[in-house]
Amino acid sequence: MAGAIDFYFDFSSPYGYIASTRIDAIGARHGREVAWRPFLLGAAFKITGQKPLTELPMRGGYALHDFARSARAAGVAFVMPTPFPFFALGATRAFYWIAERDRRQAKRFAKAVYDAAFARAQDVTGSEAVLALAEAMGVDRDGLAEALDSPEVKARLKTEVDEALAKGVFGSPFVIVDGEPFWGNDRLDDVENWLATGGW
Template sequence: MEKTLDFWFEYASPYSYPAAMRVEQLAAQAGVKVRWRVFLLGAVFQQYGWKTTPNELFPAKGNYMWQDMQRICAALNLPYQKPSTFPRNGMLAARISANHAESPWIGEFVRSVYEANFAEDQDIGSSELIAQILEKLGQDSAQVIAEANSDDGKQKLKQQTQQALQQDVFGAPFIMVGNEPFWGNDRLEQAIYFAAHGKLPATITLA
């Protein structure tokens, strides 16, 4: 029986960046397949009556997050540059990710978009940038973008976001292993271990 995990992510989520950059490699080492599941955090915030992100509602939390991101990325040797604009519009990238969740190139696409946003401070809302990423992956960017922006393409992202809400996904990154939830970049290794072994290790070492 194939061992899998669902990796729920949002392109505007800073903590999803270090998790997305690592999840596929770590999961492969454990014999676990990653299923990429993009969704829109805005729908989650609306559910709680929030009109903006918690980091905007609570400035101290936002300030801490950016300091924490610097530490996390330095520890993981990941390039990092605080985005000059936050949050950026990841709608097109999200639609593409929902429409091509099973495509063999989706992992590399996701990582490239995250790198553009959090390592290179590029505007991931730019269709030109997304087209460049697709072309580098050998894809017909015009066709992929047109499909993503079609009514069917938009509906797939809406359906996937609704699925996230039904599964009580309340933040990103969020990992589901069957019915077992794991929230946050710092729970990534636990989630992968659980997916591989069906249980958590007897002792957990926190780095």
């Protein structure tokens, strides 16, 4: 089987959310696993100097319009969270702790986090929210609660973020197929074409 598709995203990213509803089907159509890799977009912004789209004059209004339009195009629910952007540190740490035990469960957890944030406008930044979402997936709540602030879990996330940056990941979503990088939900058709044709 060909290598996995790397799917990088930040839990606070509207375009990451929309792409998350499409990426597994794209992988499945081409016999590829999809490795979900949440990271912290703020770490990339420190390097690129980029700010959250919604904070930029002119671009902010377009972004709000386009988030909703892109969600309609994908046929998924969308509500704009407030506050935005938010810092999903706990959910991101939790993902990797869960993934070490059960990768499929971690993916279900990630989908639940995105659904809570962008389909139901729920706050997903607090520990209680993260633990409740994880518990509903069948995760060991007490074990996760203990892990969220452990040095091992902090170190694991730092490694993941550093590796993402080292691979040139500067936005969300960001997809890498056989070394080829694609930035943005609006490039998923390109990802699919690349998979189908082997590139151009």
